[in-house]
Amino acid sequence: MxxxxxxxxxxxxxxxxxxxxxxxxxxxxxxxxxxxxxxxxxxxxxxxxxxxxxxxxxxxxxxxxRNLEDLLTVLYRESHRGVEEAMVAALAEVTDGGALERVAAAFRACASAVAADPRTMRIMFVEIVGVSPDLERHRLEARTRWADLLLAELSVAAERGEIAARDYRLAAFAFLGAVNGLLHTWSAGAVEATLDQIQDELMRIFLQIFGSPGRAPDA
Incomplete structure (x- = not known):
């Protein structure tokens, strides 16, 4: 009973x-x-x-x-979830575009979501760094989810012949490292730039790494 x-x-x-x-x-x-x-x-x-x-x-x-780190972890995960939702929503709105259009929409939405609240941006890219091994694991898991999202788009682009067919996992993490590094530097106030300039620079980096649609990058 x-x-x-x-x-x-x-x-x-x-x-x-x-x-x-x-x-x-x-x-x-x-x-x-x-x-x-x-x-x-x-x-x-x-x-x-x-x-x-x-x-x-x-x-x-x-x-x-349990402690302040526990609360910081919840804030970090909430922030990342909001950014990921914005990226997925942006991808859903681009139904006929190629790789550049879809990735551009996703990462412009990413930058906009991050920049919407300077407090959130600081937590995601400044306060979270080096706190503990456990939080570093959360950072890596979040970056891996972003990489998987990007790799899914790159796989479709390769099938369409927009970019060369190869393993893009290392390149995806390299691009995300650039995204995180630029947003970290910007949020820390080390560079002066508008949101549009940040978004445009991210797209230039994307083109340098993956090549523009319709042109396979050099090996």
Missing amino acids: SGAAKRPSRPYAGRPAEERRAERRRRLLDAGLELFGAGPGYRASSVPALCARADLSTRQFYEEF
């Missing part, structure tokens, strides 16, 4: 406990986005400071997260 059925949580002020807990978690994440992404940064933040920003107690923080 199974145990007693779990009682539904009682509403407080007309709201169920699950809804209130989800709101608290979102407030903690929003406070982390502000502290890590706008200042003083992840390494200069503390649990008490974050809780003060969220107007919650440290007890409520530890009910949701």
Whole structure:
């Protein structure tokens, strides 16, 4: 015989406990986005400071997260998910274009999504770097998902004869390294450029690595 059925949580002020807990978690994440992404940064933040920003107690923080790195990981994964969704949506809108048009649409959407919130951009490309081996693994997994997305497009382009048929995996990671490096440098304020200039430069890099549609690159 199974145990007693779990009682539904009682509403407080007309709201169920699950809804209130989800709101608290979102407030903690929003406070982390502000502290890590706008200042003083992840390494200069503390649990008490974050809780003060969220107007919650440290007890409520530890009910949701193990530590600040746990919260940073959630923010990073949320940010990447949003960027990936923007890229997939952009690809879905280009139904008749070749490799350049589709990849251009995807990575312009990528740059636009990243640049939409400077706090998110800083977390994705600055604050996340070198925090821990576990977060480095998350960074690599995210880059691998982007590579798989790019490789799927390149495979179709090769079948159409738009680019040479070969293994593009190393080239895909090289291109993504350039994407991450340029966006990191831009988000850190080391170069002055508009979003359009960043997007155009990424497409120039793409052409240099993969060749333009209708012309197979040299071996």
